[in-house]
Amino acid sequence: SQTIHQWPATLVQPVGSPLSLECTVEGTSNPNLYWYRQAAGRGLQLLFYSVGIGQISSEVPQNLSASRPQDRQFILSSKKLLLSDSGFYLCAGTLPTGRGYEQYFGPGTRLTVT
Amino acid sequence: QKEVEQNSGPLSVPEGAIASLNCTYSDRGSQSFFWYRQYSGKSPELIMFIYSNGDKEDGRFTAQLNKASQYVSLLIRDSQPSDSATYLCAVIGAGKSTFGDGTTLTVKP
Numbered sequence: 001s002q003t004i005h006q007w008p009a010t011l012v013q014p015v016g017s018p019l020s021l022e023c024t025v026e027g028t029s030n031p032n033l034y035w036y037r038q039a040a041g042r043g044l045q046l047l048f049y050s051v052g053i054g055q056i057s058s059e060v061p062q063n064l065s066a067s068r069p070q071d072r073q074f075i076l077s078s079k080k081l082l083l084s085d086s087g088f089y090l091c092a093g094t095l096p097t098g099r100g101y102e103q104y105f106g107p108g109t110r111l112t113v114t
Numbered sequence: 115q116k117e118v119e120q121n122s123g124p125l126s127v128p129e130g131a132i133a134s135l136n137c138t139y140s141d142r143g144s145q146s147f148f149w150y151r152q153y154s155g156k157s158p159e160l161i162m163f164i165y166s167n168g169d170k171e172d173g174r175f176t177a178q179l180n181k182a183s184q185y186v187s188l189l190i191r192d193s194q195p196s197d198s199a200t201y202l203c204a205v206i207g208a209g210k211s212t213f214g215d216g217t218t219l220t221v222k223p
Contacts, residue, residue: 043214049211079219102148102206103158105157107156
């Protein structure tokens, strides 16, 4: 079974500072990878998804970017954080099975921008 | 209209009762449907998935899918206080996934 790793678990950053969150996947190859953000008490907002190395689709306009330098590595970045970037960031990987797709989540990074 | 809509909560049931969670989706071409459980402060945990019309049972959980009505539900039998969480409905296909906003369930002892 696949395992999704994320770090750090928590992060406090000042406004205007850069950001880099990393996600790695074990136990599968060629996964579809996703970055979500969840504000307190809200649902999941899809930020980016990737179907392969170097292939990134952005779902919402924002000051965030994503990159996929390796098959099992997905990075979320920002050059200058905003207060509104605070939230719970979740990486997910989807493994295609014979019946469809199954998506699993990493433990998440709780980001507070001060 | 949202792509995936869940019944508004919160939902409260007594211990031992059946909890019923509902979800509708707008894309008729959707193929894969998932239910996640999320405890406060934690990441979502996959608890059920269903691809074909009908019912799928796993322990105390039953997922029901009706593609003609674009409706998917989750039943939790013999609800326990540990089932208290937010339940997320998701529709996942090739390269794309869409989640509902979630329904918060409280099971009272």
